[in-house]
Amino acid sequence: MKKRNRRRRRKKSNKMIWITGIFLGIFVLCIVLYIAAQIILSSRGSSPEEILLSYMECISEQKYDEIYEMIDVQSSENITQENFVQRNSAIYEGIEVQNIKIQITEYNETEKTVKYQSSFDTVAGTVSFENEAVFTSGEDGYKLVWYDSLIFPELGADDKVRISSTQAERGQILDRNGKVLAGKGTVSSVGIVPGKLENRDQSIQEIADLLGLTKESIEEKLSANWVKDDSFVPIKTIPKVDELSLSSLSPDEEMLQENERQTKLLNISGVMISDEEVRSYSLGEAAAHLIGYVQNVTAEDLENHPGEGYSSNSVIGRSGIESLYETELKGKDGCKIYIVDSEGNEKTTIAETIKEDGVDIRLTIDSDLQKALYEQFKNDRGCSIAMNPYTGEVLALVSTPSFDNNDFILGMSDEQWTALNENEDQPLYNRFRQVWCPGSTFKPVVAAIGLKTGTLDPNEDFGNEGLSWQKDSSWGSYEVTTLHEYEPVIMKNALIYSDNIYFAKAALKIGADNLMNSLDEIGFNQEVPFEITMAESQYSNTDRIETEIQLADSGYGQGQILVNPLHLASIYTSFLNDGNIIQPYLQYSDNPAGRIWIKEAFSSETVSQVMEGLTGVVNDPNGTGYAAHRDDILLAGKTGTAELKESQEDTSGTEIGWFAVFTADKNAKTPILMISMVENVKGIGGSGYVVSKDKAVLDQYFSE
Incomplete structure (x- = not known):
């Protein structure tokens, strides 16, 4: 009898523990759900003003997926998340938006509208405008009604944002008498139109031999993703043949050799030579350590010179006067951000900086x-x-x-660079x-x-x-x-x-x-x-x-x-x-x-x-x-x-x-x-x- 009672008490105890565990689990789950809800509500903001501020903060941080969670999709013409992210990222990142500032000026609780003043920096300067955001209210709180005009008030759903740039001319370096030591020059760009090559392997090897390149380096350029049969693929820049010099009574021997080389190149089917404007140094070796040289900017340059107007198409002074007076010589590229309609017609200019050419630097040098x-x-x-x-x-x-x-x-x-660096006379x-x-x-x-x-x-x-x-x-x-x-x-x-x-x-x-x-x-x-x-x-x-x-x-x-x-x-x-x-x-x-x-x-x-x-x-x-x-x-x-x-x-x-x-x-x-x-x-x-x-x-x- 005693054993049976103990057995019953044990069963009852186990049942109580089991029931207590269930309630405890439910309690913990409720707490977790409550905390999660608070986090979600906090991230969304408990008011339209707070949601708008969170919206702008996410733009600064390029968190477009999170922005999408803030909008009323149905009231926003059912825009898909993919289209929403693509539209916003293309525009904001394309114009290099930074330092977004927002000031809320009015909230209409009845209409659920928020008027605000917005400003931010772009690649073409600072943009500032007044705008209005509309919200809906439902069981899950306020939601933003998104239209393209939230990006720019003038921007319609079928419009596009365009950027155009005008490159500043680099200033010249002159001697005391006004002679150009560094300025505009012309070189010849040797390129290949792949679809016109005959006997491809043999032709590429001949081109490589004439240009002092490897066949593999030329093949690598021809295999780039953008290259099509009718593309002009630049292979190497070489000196331009001076026709006037060739016609003189005593033409320069090097110019004669260069003319012969270019004639051989043009005899290869698919090879084209075009003029290209570049930086040129009139004294060459006689003033190389003094004048220095420029090169195309690298990713590292862009990282080290943020906000200084450099782009992937820019050049930068590497040494000598070119580097010493880089700020004065480089000038400032012009840039324009504008909106065009579906037919490509310009509607309005959002921001614009006018091109400023670099200044000339005149030296005391004779x-x-x-x-x-x-x-x-x-x-x-x-x-x-x-x-x-x-x-x-x-x-x-x-x-x-x-x-x-x-x-x-x-x-x-690489061979030229190695030769310069390994030369015991140290020409560099x-x-x-x-x-x-x-x-x-x-x-x-x-x-x-x-x-x-x-x-x-x-x-x-x-x-x-x-x-x-x-x-x-x-x-x-x-x-x-x-x-x-x-x-x-x-x-x-x-x-x-x-x-x-x-x-x-x-x-x-x-x-x-x-x-x-x-x-x-x-x-x-x-x-x-x-x-x-x-x-x-x-x-x-x-x-x-x-x-x-x-x-x-x-x-x-x-x-x-x-x-x-x-x-x-x-x-x-x-x-x-x-x-x-x-x-x-x-x-x-x-x-x-x-x-x-x-x-x-x-x-x-x-x-x-x-x-x-x-x-x-x-x-x-x-x-x-x-x-x-x-x-x-x-x-x-x-x-x-x-x-x-x-x-x-x-x-x-x-x-x-x-x-x-x-x-x-x-x-x-x-x-x-x-x-x-x-x-x-x-x-x-x-x-x-x-x-x-x-x-x-x-x-x-x-x-x-």
Whole structure:
């Protein structure tokens, strides 16, 4: 009996647990459904105003599927979700809508209408309009009645939104005389009409051979989805044949070869050649490092320059002046967003920005001088700077060897790019922006510092030490060597004979602190104020001149002295401007005037004393720069040879050759200050090699 009762109680207990579980499950389900309902209601908004705000927020986030859930489909002409999403996404994303703002101005509860002011940014500018939204009310709350006019008030169901753009013309880059250095040019575009090809495999191989391409690369272009039998498929851009040049008495050999190549291409069925307007660089290799080049924008460019007016059809400056003045040169494309009816007739303009062509950039560069310097040094690793020493106008900036920036416009093959990068002479390397060991061209700077600090007497005779010298036995086996013996050993003669021993002694007299402080005062360890960023000149690899030997070597431009050529040229302007260092600049002005960078770097008396030696360098028969002497124009300057070697005994090192030369007469008709550097002049005449080439350039410059 007891067992039976326990069994009954157990059954009753199990039944209670089962019933409790059911109710608990129902309770939990109700809570879940309630929360879900609240989320849905919250997302939809509990009022028309809130729904409209949610609607606009979803447009910003491109959540068109969620917007569709907010509308009363039946009252919205039963538009399908697919058509709704397609219509909205095509328009909003096509015109690149951003920064949507909405202000509700009126709500009519009876009519269930909401009036609002809307504005947003587009590819053609800001759009702003007043509009009205209509709602319905039912069991599941308010729903939006959607019509096309919610996108734009003027937009009908059969209308379309169109975008048209007008590309701005890129500004030209001009030299000081208005000659175009970068501007419009014409090239030939070689293309294939696939349906007209005969013996397809053979023809494509012939085309590949003539254009320096692979057969596979051409096949890849011909297999693009858009290509049809009658399509013109561009394959490669090549130079345009100059008919006028061909008809001259002595036609250019390269032009003759190009004409022959294009004739062979046109003899292949299916090949067409058409003219194409491109960016062109008139000086090519002679100014490639200075002018730079443009290329088509990439996806990365578009990502890095949002809202700056670039499109997939734009070009962008990659280097040189093209990059430096990109904002001014590129201009601003025009763009128009408008509505057309079902027949293509324009109904109304939504937004429009007017095209603004890029501005021309006129440089102080003399293209004839630029080309002359390039032609003289094109086979050397080096650079040249030329400027007007009174105004600061930079007349030439040359780096050699060079590359043809037009090749980047024509389309450089992988083979060409690899060849440029693997060339041991580094033609892509911009040498005029770097720092170099200045050798004896630094001696006038040390002389001026010695006079300024009062540590040097220009008339003190340092004594004839022969061709080698050391301060004392603490230097061990290290000695300073020089090439000439002369007397008296005073500053003027030391500059004329380029005496290393004199300037090693001078540096020791000046002292490390005096020398470092003075160099800092004339621009060392700081950027030269110039449009193009130049490497900073230095007097040590650390923050100071560490040893006595390093100090002595610094006196004649070795040790750890490294100088940027433009900076050195700027310092030299002080010798012609009563001790004021003139600031170099590159953008042309109709009324050029010298802008002082460092006022009273040296005194007038100091530069007068240094100039005696610099004038003698070129005009004294014993001077190291006498080969540049002229009878018609008074020149002054300084040669320099810097030895780069592992030790004093090293005979395998290189020698950097320098020549700094300038007109010494303030009344010179065409004043110029020119500095040239060649990385290795060992065995080819030392600095004399540079002097002879600069003389040829000056002969041409002064004859014009």
